[in-house]
Amino acid sequence: MSTYxxxxxxxxxxxxxxxxxxxxxxxxxxxxxxxxxxKRRAVAFASGLAILSxxxxxxxxxxxxxxxxxxxxVYLQTALTDHNVLLTYWKEATMSLLESLPIxxxxxxxxxxxxxxxxxxxxxQIMKSEPHKHHHTALT
Amino acid sequence: MEQENDAQLVKKxxxxxxxxxxxxxxxxxxxxxxxxxxxxxxEIDVDDIVQEAFVKAWKNLKKFNLDLSFRxxxxxxxxxxxxxxxxxxxxxxxxxxxxxDAFIDVEDSKPLPDxxxxxxxxxxxxAILLNELTPAQRATVVLHVMExxxxxxxxxxxxxxxxxxxTRYRRAIASLSKQITNSK
Numbered sequence: 242m243s244t245y246x247x248x249x250x251x252x253x254x255x256x257x258x259x260x261x262x263x264x265x266x267x268x269x270x271x272x273x274x275x276x277x278x279x280k281r282r283a284v285a286f287a288s289g290l291a292i293l294s295x296x297x298x299x300x301x302x303x304x305x306x307x308x309x310x311x312x313x314x315v316y317l318q319t320a321l322t323d324h325n326v327l328l329t330y331w332k333e334a335t336m337s338l339l340e341s342l343p344i345x346x347x348x349x350x351x352x353x354x355x356x357x358x359x360x361x362x363x364x365x366q367i368m369k370s371e372p373h374k375h376h377h378t379a380l381t
Numbered sequence: 382m383e384q385e386n387d388a389q390l391v392k393k394x395x396x397x398x399x400x401x402x403x404x405x406x407x408x409x410x411x412x413x414x415x416x417x418x419x420x421x422x423x424e425i426d427v428d429d430i431v432q433e434a435f436v437k438a439w440k441n442l443k444k445f446n447l448d449l450s451f452r453x454x455x456x457x458x459x460x461x462x463x464x465x466x467x468x469x470x471x472x473x474x475x476x477x478x479x480x481x482d483a484f485i486d487v488e489d490s491k492p493l494p495d496x497x498x499x500x501x502x503x504x505x506x507x508a509i510l511l512n513e514l515t516p517a518q519r520a521t522v523v524l525h526v527m528e529x530x531x532x533x534x535x536x537x538x539x540x541x542x543x544x545x546x547x548t549r550y551r552r553a554i555a556s557l558s559k560q561i562t563n564s565k
Contacts, residue, residue: 246557249507250526255411256418258431263406269436270402 275370282367289360293353300349307343316341387451391442402439409452410435412528413459419523420516425466434459456524456538510560518553521546 308314316338320327327334385393387405394401410431417434418427437458438445445454511519517539524530524538532550536543 246507246554246561247526250511250522253508253511253527255415255527256427258410258414259428262410262428262432263403266406266432266435269432270439273436273440 279367279370282363286360286363286367289356289363293356293360296349296353300346300353304343304346304350307346311341311343313338313341313343388447391445391447391451395442405451406435409455412452413455416456416520416523416528417459417463419511419527420520421463422467422471424470425463430463430466431459434462437462450534450537453530453534453537456528456530457540460520460538510557513560514553514556518549518556521550522553522557525550 316334320334320338385401385404387408390401390405390408394405413434414427414431417430421427421430434455438455441458445451511522514522520539521535524535525532530538532546533543535546539546
């Protein structure tokens with residue numbers, strides 16, 4: 242009896258997947274790939290932001306210390322309070338102001354600004370590549 | 382041309398050959414679909430289960446042990462996805478464990494020529510009787526008879542010992558025979 246039953250069961254028509262199922266699966270896979278890429282970029286962005294914040298906090302203090310220690314503040318104050326001196330000796334005053342700037346620190350800030358721009362561009366890409374929410378399956 | 386085995390296809394896909402995934406799909410999804418369709422309660426969307434199972438398999442493809450059977454692995458994932466869906470919809474009712482087999486009265490039915498003719502004539506009748514089995518029995522019968530899985534493989538899919546699967550299979554066939562006898 243069991244052999245006949247097995248034979249009968251094996252002859253039952255197989256339920257077949259609908260046409261286009263692979264394409265739907267492919268869509269879901271591509272969506273997942275996109276999501277993974279967004280996650281990776283989000284992690285990179287968060288790490289970058291943390292690093293940038295750390296550097297900014299450190300260099301902010303150093304920058305103010307250097308400005309306070311340099312003659313920049315004195316020159317600036319003179320330039321603002323004594324206009325005549327500034328107008329008469331503007332070339333020298335400008336040179337003195339420039340020479341008193343904490344150049345190394347400012348370069349560091351410039352680099353951080355570029356880094357911040359890179360992060361902003363990354364953030365823009367993350368926001369732009371948000372996976373679409375309208376799809377045909379329950380996988381979405 | 383020699384057909385590539387599943388492990389080779391998985392390796393090829395992981396190396397960037399997108400077509401290998403399609404081949405794996407075409408090779409195994411019809412069987413998985415039939416299995417899920419045969420054992421799912423009516424309120425379950427079979428398409429969604431199968432799709433989700435394949436996407437899950439894709440997600441875990443890097444972790445797949447190439448020494449194991451891809452087919453068995455895929456059936457296991459599909460079964461787990463189905464059970465998760467069922468739990469969400471109606472907890473505690475559907476089970477693929479042995480507890481729900483206990484009430485089946487095992488009885489060795491002798492071959493009945495008329496009944497045999499009937500079953501061979503009527504696919505629908507067999508399908509209906511198959512649906513009257515418990516989910517665990519139905520899964521075992523479908524995997525063994527329709528999908529040609531061995532009892533050991535079925536044990537792996539259902540997460541149960543091979544002997545349990547064998548016993549359940551015998552009970553399922555006995556139960557079907559009994560139903561055929563009674564319906565005559």
